Amino acid sequence: MNGDEMMKVKFAPSIMCSDLSQLGLTVKELEKANVDMIHIDIMDGQYVPNIVLGTDIVNALRDITSLPLDLHFMCKEPERIISMFDPKPGERVTFHPETTYHPHRLLQQLKQRQCIPGLVLSPGQPLEIIEELLPDIEVLQLMAVHPGFPGAKFQWSCLEKAKKFKKMAESQGLNISLSIDGSVGPDNARMIVEAGFDVLILGYAGCFAAEYGIGEMISRMRAICSSAGN
């Protein structure tokens, strides 16, 4: 399979890793670099030991850009917290299945809002825990790091998990977008794309590295991804 035959890889820079004092400028650069969406980590300090971005930042992004948002909820009581952010039609909304007793219901609620519903699995969590939910999700996001902090060590096990998931979804005739989140960069992008991921969430390593600009990082990543599989 060559680059043209592979599904086009999408980039979702994680705004948490940008300079939070210049959100407006950053968004302009991301638009110029033609990224596909903006990834936003929402942590409550209870499910994960950190808080990073809140409702004000999400609302500001909705005001200043037409790039779609990819909202990743890392919090307890996701039903309540997700409502606080009032997700809009077309926005991706993902949460961790173990944070709610009723993941199936929450996925339905997201679909009613015309969001793109998805689930997230952390390293160490088996695919089987979401087996029954596959027909109800449009996105699966695999964490390549333990959620909570940027710049953590990339867990290679997520590549095998991705391959296994692709088979699982194919055998059920399902077309589910597969995202990867955590320390994705030039060093591992090729193997990530070859494992079947079609959305790369980019932090410091893949987009906001201080020594290069956003534009340069994204074009480097794009070159690596399009040569994958050759």
Added chain:
Amino acid sequence: MKIRLSASMLAASVVDLKGDIQQLNEACVDFMHIDIMDGHFVPNLTIGPLYVDRVRQLSKAPCDVHLMVENPERFINMFNMQAGERMCFHIEAANHPHRLVQEIKKMGIEAGIAINPGTPLCMIEELLPDIDFVHVLSVNPGFKGQPMVPQTLNKIYRLRKMIDDKGLNVDIEVDGSVQMDNIIQIVEAGATTLVLGPYTCFNKELGGIKPTLAKVKNLLATHFKSN
């Protein structure tokens, strides 16, 4: 006593935070007030340590971190607090407030306790000798721009009397709906630090941050000669 001014970053520009901090630096505020909300203790979720770090890098004034979270003991060490800064948590959220106050002080910063409009002063009376400031919410916390809960003024007055009667030196920081037409009353009731948000700091109708703060300072100086 000099009245100190703490700029509420909840009301600052999200898109151009740097620009706002520059203006706050030029206007010489005393603190940068940063609300940390977890979506559980209050019905809103805000920013965290990364934001505080960035504000700290850009700002001349020390950070004034207000934890509106459940289990505050899990949060106090997240922020890399520096000498001259202050942190408060809510009495309603803490199981062991006395211990938590000691742990905050161990970091070499000022420790405070925040109280919601519905929380009586007796909840913090035993802790007054151990704390540097009481953070009095004059609105129910979570969102900017709400009207003041009217009984707050009397509560500030009673708290000031309680502190004075004990011969203590505790700062009273008032947060929520500090406006041009109540600011004097709030200070007269006994507040010594004011958290300023959309009305008295980031007020576009008054020409933005610098003219608004100049007006506040002028108002305070006219009424209280020492300021």
